[in-house]
Amino acid sequence: MTAKISVQSVTKTFALGKDMFTALDQVSLDIADNEFITVVGPSGCGKSTLLNILAGLEEPTSGRALVDGVPVSRPGPERGVIFQQYALFPWLTVRKNVEFGLKTAGAGKAERRERAQHFIDMVGLGEFADALPKMLSGGMRQRCAIARAYAVNPSILLMDEPFGALDALTRVKLQEQLLDTWSQEQRTVMFITHDVDEAVFLANRVIVMAARPGRIYDVVDVDLPYPRSEDFRLSPEFAALRNRVWHSVYHQDGRTAAGSGTSLPSPATARS
């Protein structure tokens, strides 16, 4: 069986003034159907670049990314993307935001309304369906963005640090809701984060990346059953895995990978 997503020796370099910066160096990765992958790593490790390549928003310098065996060259409806900055259209209500992709897909008015309503209810924004984004909190905005991505019925969800801008309490809540949603509507998920707890809590498999050049450093299987809740978060198994991933992220090659004063990434790559 072919993998749902197959990243094959993808390299991505950027020109930074006179220098070349290698955001991704020969990255290869297979993701199975309905797998929930989290990618964690220090700034500048190319995790967002990898996601953008899969989304079709950036092109690899060499190598290729396949989705369902077909090389990715542009965005497509089978790949939903959720951005850290929510990226809701501020002039549209929650409902119209969720209907946006359905409209581009040519769905009729009644169908749009029905599908949008379903996903708005699913993320618990029923009461706010006709509110503008400016009236919503950060967590509500991200839930709206999740509903919007789900509405076009993608088989893959690409999430770029979606909860990164939220406070810790909201984040924990949204993680649980996301897993709830995911168990109702199974999708292949690639979720980028810089939060080790979040990475372990959500994933079947955690991909740890390293920077300079951006590459896959470690892969940690999280072979623990869903549904996962608070009990799981407080369990010794979770702690053991988290410690393992933590070590992988913060002690790459024996040096401190993240937050080191001597190897700060250049500004252009700060949002990896």
Added chain:
Amino acid sequence: MAVISDQTARGAKPRDRAGGRRRARAGGLPLLLNAVSVGLGIAVWWALALAGLKLPTPPEVVAQAITLIGNGTLGKDVLASLTRVLIGFALGTAAAVPVGFLMGWYAVVRGLVEPWIQFFRTVPPLAIIPLAIVLMGIGEAPKIFVIFLAAFLACVISTFQGVVNVDRTLINAARVLGAKDAGIFARVVVPASTPFILVGMRVGLGSAWATLVAAELIAAQQGLGFRMQNAQLYYDLPTIFVGLISIGILGLLMDRVLLLAERKLTGWQERR
């Protein structure tokens, strides 16, 4: 009076902080202050006139206004001036919006058009009048042309800025939701730049109005500017005052209409 509205404004605050502040702003107190200020201004004017400065007193100006309205002169002048400014402004805006969009969207158009816009921006529209009169005669055409130019230049820059400033993330969000270039343009770029266009229109209208009066001062047989120029020959100060006040009131009214449109169309913006 002042005490009462002060209390209402303060009393409204604790109920709902954001709403209360808005209510206080829209409520009686500022309006009252505006009225007091206008009353004081008129009083100062009156005092100066009585003190021997060569100014007409407010009653003289009112009497002259009644005469000019009675014999139809003021009505005809206002109509002539408004017609010019509205035609010039409408043409200027109608040309500026598509040109601004094209400049923002296509680097080639920008490269071709920008030097001309930057050049003409540094030339006051009034400086074009002698040339316009020589080329277009002394009819309506040269006056409407310079007004058109003034409105166009103000609005085109603002529209262009609006397009350039559209958040990349919103464009990417639209792309991953399946929107193609035309859809991105109509459903993201246009609404996102509306606030900029409206600001440009307001600036353009102010600039059109300023140019109009000056154009009429130089060459016209009718209009508020002409009337004032004519009155100057006869040392007719009350007519000059009627003209000045009419110009101010009309300009203010037109600006309010645009402000209202702006509130209606861009209420989705998050105001800081």
